[in-house]
Amino acid sequence: MTENQIIGSRQEYWHSLAHEDVLRALRTEPGGLADSEVRVRMAQYGPNRLTPPKCRSPLQRLLMQFHNILLYVMLGAAAITAFLHHWVDTGVLLAAVVINAIIGFIQEGKAEAALDAIRAMLSPHATVIRAGSRREIDATDLVPGDLVFLVSGDRVPADLRLVSVKDLRVEEAALTGESMPVEKSIDTVSADAPLGDRYDMAYSGTLVVYGQATGVVVATGAATELGKINEMLTGIQSLTTPLLRQIDRFGRVLALAILGMSAATFVLGTMWRDHEPAEMFMMVVALAASAIPEGLPAIMTVTLALGVQRMARRRAIIRHLPAVEALGSVTVICSDKTGTLTRNEMTVQRVVCGGHVFDVGGVGYAPVGDFSIDGRIIDTEHYPALAMAIRAGVLCNDARLRQEDNSWHVEGDPTEGALLVLGGKTRFWQHAGETAWPRLDSIPFESQHRFMATHHRDSDGDSWFFVKGAPERILDMCSFQLSRDGEHPVDVDTWRRMATDTAAQGLRLLALACKRATPEGERLSLSDLEDGYTLLALVGIIDLPRKEAIRAVAECHHAGIRVKMITGDHAETARAIGAQLAIGVGKPAITGAEVALMDDAALRRVAMEVDVFARASPEHKLRLVQALQAHGQVVAMTGDGVNDAPALKCADVGVAMGMKGTEAAKEAADMVLADDNFATIASAVREGRAVYDNLKKFILFMLPTNGGEALVVIAAILFELALPLTPAQVLWINMVTSSTLGLALAFEPAEHGIMNRRPRPPGEALLSGFFVWRVLMVSVLMMTGALGLFLWELEIGTSIETARTMAVNAVVVAEMFYLVNSRYILASVVNLEGLTGNRYILLAIAACIPLQLAYTHTPMMQSIFDSTDLSLLEWAKVLGAGLLVFCVAELEKFVIRQTRLASRLAPHEQ
Structure with missing residues (x-):
């Protein structure tokens, strides 16, 4: 594959190529690009920035505000009253015309700020290797083929194919909608992998939250994924209500x-x-x-x-006046999942251990909830395997659970926080556990080995290793399992079946294991963790739906409004959450990859029939909104990331999240939810x-x-x-x-029973019979x-x-x-x-x-x-x-x- 075939071609397959092939195709040497080559490529591809759109002048925008039939009628009325020398009437009419024009002028100016917000996401600086030396440059000077260093806290300056990774996690929610930081590696993925599953890529505008990496620039400026969103947003004409x-x-x-x-x-x-x-x-x-x-x-x-x-009193901030009424005519609400329909608080809902399946009550980070087996509440003290599993989850943990102002908060990884909350529900608190079983050493989680390990000493002076991580990886390390009557050889098939059953319910899985052992050397090393472990439990974790969101979805359904969930999460998780919210029950969940294969006619049909869409990219969200509108639906679209901005702008009513939303999403939206709560949308519809x-x-x-x-x-x-x-x-x-x-x-x-009506037909004339x-x-x-x-x-x-x-x-x-x-x-x-x-x-x-x-x-x-x-x-x-x-x-x-x-x-x- 030649340079001309790849560079700047905006093709979608960098993630499916081995990083050696990418470096070879881009003619990138270990010492980076020569300065002369950088100048050639800069002339060819231009600076790494998003081109601002052509805008009408302020005078043109102001004059266009008067192009309105009602304002023409009012001007005619002003002329008539002036002819009759009723100057007060003339003044009132002209004042109303001018005020309406000014309001429209100001609102249109605000709408154009959405593009500015996206451009502001680009990183201002980048660390690169050029001509054999490391240097910090302005990010606009990056060209395809540049080698870029990433460390924790960096904003990715361009689209990169990763060539080396050390424990890298990237927050991609703004681009993909994925609610958790994504672990990155250099291994290739399939050519048809959706954006959220391209683990060997780092995309412009996303944030490095942990680790280090080196990547080669494969796209800059408008050719990046962020640039494509910017172009989509530029090309969308805002609809009138x-x-x-x-x-x-x-x-x-x-x-x-x-x-x-x-x-x-x-x-x-x-x-x-x-x-x-x-x-x-x-x-x-x-x-x-x-x-x-x-x-x-x-x-x-x-x-x-x-x-x-x-609406402001109900925590819904309206940015454009006509959106107030447009909400009342909505027939379909397309909602994001994380934090809008769900609490954005990971909760352990199921623990499989000791031959039992324990259901865990309670939601969110408050350590309150019962344990039950088949609906029967149990006393955890009678289940030593469960107690040991909870101990492992609390000790092999770097998060912190704190109570402030009668509210519980997690500092650190939300999944680890869920394990601390699980311990709190059995009164096994982190500080007490660390006092009785002090940590001596640890190996942090890394994508290469997919687990975290800690070394502790118990109250009797014995040495213990605890590990937690991906179930398939922990299973490979385990020789035994802890049952009701002690340790037995591990039954791998049973655990795999339980993992499949648990994952099918939309729960994220973690496995917990332990080993009574002493490190071979002075420090805990990977060689200490290869085998001989006892599998303690599989833990199923989920971001549960908000109770008020469940009621709000039911109210919307009662009002004749269909609710569709469009999320960046996996299909199983989306389907399980949808079922709990009564969204898409008994229907399949469609993935973004399946949407990409459909033509517009097929998508219009599917958009009306299916209610849960998973792993959706910005293009998919935009096409779904357009497909629904082609059916004559009035669509409200919620979102929080820059990836949502095109769909928010295209929708009849764009609804952005005020707490976790990006500025790009807020600027593109008509309404901002101050509390990020779907129930607020239902109130706004009323x-x-x-x-x-x-x-x-x-x-x-x-x-x-x-x-x-x-x-x-x-x-x-x-x-x-x-x-x-x-x-x-x-x-x-x-x-x-x-x-x-x-x-x-x-x-x-509002009249009584206003939410018992069906939405008015979108094409209904104001002057009905x-x-x-x-x-x-x-x-x-x-x-x-x-x-x-x-x-x-x-x-x-x-x-x-x-x-x-x-x-x-x-x-x-x-x-x-x-x-x-x-x-x-x-x-x-x-x-x-x-x-x-x-x-x-x-x-x-x-x-x-x-x-x-x-x-x-x-x-x-x-x-x-x-x-x-x-x-x-x-x-x-x-x-x-x-x-x-x-x-x-x-x-x-x-x-x-x-x-x-x-x-x-x-x-x-x-």
Whole structure:
């Protein structure tokens, strides 16, 4: 294989080549690259950095914020009000337009920080061998073929094929999702091995947590795995949320409807009724002003902002306002496993020893839990083999278990910490064990021999060796096993079968053994550990699911939301955890390698059928999200690593972990979980549904109130009646009532049973058939009350000024009553909770009443709007018009509820 075939080709097989072949292909000598060769390769491959994407200028981004149909409508409304010299209205509308544009501008700028966060993960320095000498260089100067030294604490500066290793462990969670540090070696792995199983590779951006190594650079900059993620993230276009797509369609339809209605009214008035064009133009302006929902963008912003506050109290931090509502429309949640669905605390759940299988109770690092056999709680003191196994696990251990502020913490390796917790559950504490059995020497865990060993002296002065490690390695060292009645020759087949059974339950395995012996020399050596050991136990360890996550998954399923687990862990572990969470029960777990072999059509089918995906790479996660979206699903994706950033950005709602998440994941996400808890997502979905409900309630309140005013004007023109409302009076109603009253609906709490509903269909139109019916019905009711009262008053000889004053008040009072109706879309409000449950509605009505009294009775307002004083009888008639709307609206809800109930019961009755 030639250099040109390998270097920079971005092929995927470095891990399957022997390190000698890699060095030969890259023409790397033991003394490293010559300086002249470095210059040639730098010119060919460029610096080891991630290229920043091309970004729009700040001015371009700002101008694009105004490219929105609703903002066009608001600008049109501002122009109309300016034409009418209503400068306050004009100022309010223009301020709303500018504020919305600024918010969008700021949010878009924050989204671009995700790429900066990934680029920041690159190591700034590297230690290399060049021209026969070791030197420290800027990591951007690395080229393929460079020899790089790694030590504990280093961030890997480029993708390396390891050529020598000494006890190397690398934290790869940010790249692969693997929850534990990975032990590295120089042995080749198969060409199709997933990223997390390439033990002979060290990847750019990962962290060395233990040991030393030397590796040869095989990829730099954009050719690294980190670079590929950066390119994926650059190429992903952020999706708009379902609400924004609905509002965009709604705004277009509404804008066309307003323009069409205005034009038709102008033509009818001038050509059919022979009104003066100038007069009709002023009326059309008033009609358009009454129909434009100028309060919608403001109410959207306020409602979403309130949702942000409520979610923040539930530990969910929203970065992008529209994500609040998008959560309410989610149909699929793709969740990471470690720390989100699980506790991220390793726990011993099973101990196989002495001819028994012991189940261990308790979760996490608190040393509390019972031991049982077949469901029967036992006293550990009656099982000496178990006691000896626990002693071995506690003594052959470098971790520390501490209690701080009534909370237990592990310092060191989480797996070793689980063994200390196991000892604490039998009251065998580490400090007591080390006092009675002091450690004399130890051999730390190394990937070459895959075990740890310690040398102790017991209270009688006898010398003991304890070892723990991979079961197959410890079995090779053992000649005996400790049973209930003493030592016997080891039954290898039985232990292997028990190891297979335990691993099939998703547990990580450790074997424990001991030997009463004295070192051959002054120090413990590998020659002392070759054979003659007594196998004590197999220990099964697992990161258990959070109890609240189990409840939250059940709640999501009840709400019609599918939960899928996409993790970097092994398939057996993923399937076992999934079963405990009721995710993917009875279904297979698909690995990333299997996903890679599927075409897009096959993946779309599998993505809907399978719920557990293991050993998933960044490309796999991204393809899974895209496959679900291709099915019309609204997808929320959780993640914490840089490997999750592309999928987080692509998802409808990206959810990053706040405690263990990388900055790249947080910047790419729409929401950050402050507690890394899946249950918080379920709470956020509930809040998101409430936000969408409140927006629907506002629209159902706003459109009929605007529609009622428009119908009053249209009816007067068509039937050649005196105008019940002047343009100025129409604008007064809009300014004082429609938006200000409706704003109170933003504070509505979630309705009971909100999580019992199925998710709304992703393609559902905002203006459904029911919405159209409700808008028309209430609009006609308001027109009937206001126009009917106006004509009645004219018929009995009331002045037109008084009749118009009553018509204006009739519209406003009807809106006050209908505001109470709007608290529930279908449920009745005729109860204490319905009438008084939202104090902001009561405050809004209380604020509106003095404004209407001032409009009606103060001389200044009378001179501006041609209003007049009203008598108590006339006020009573106005209240009657409002009650008409309230009563008929409640009756309509009752009929719909009964009809739906009957339709649900009909099949059972048959």
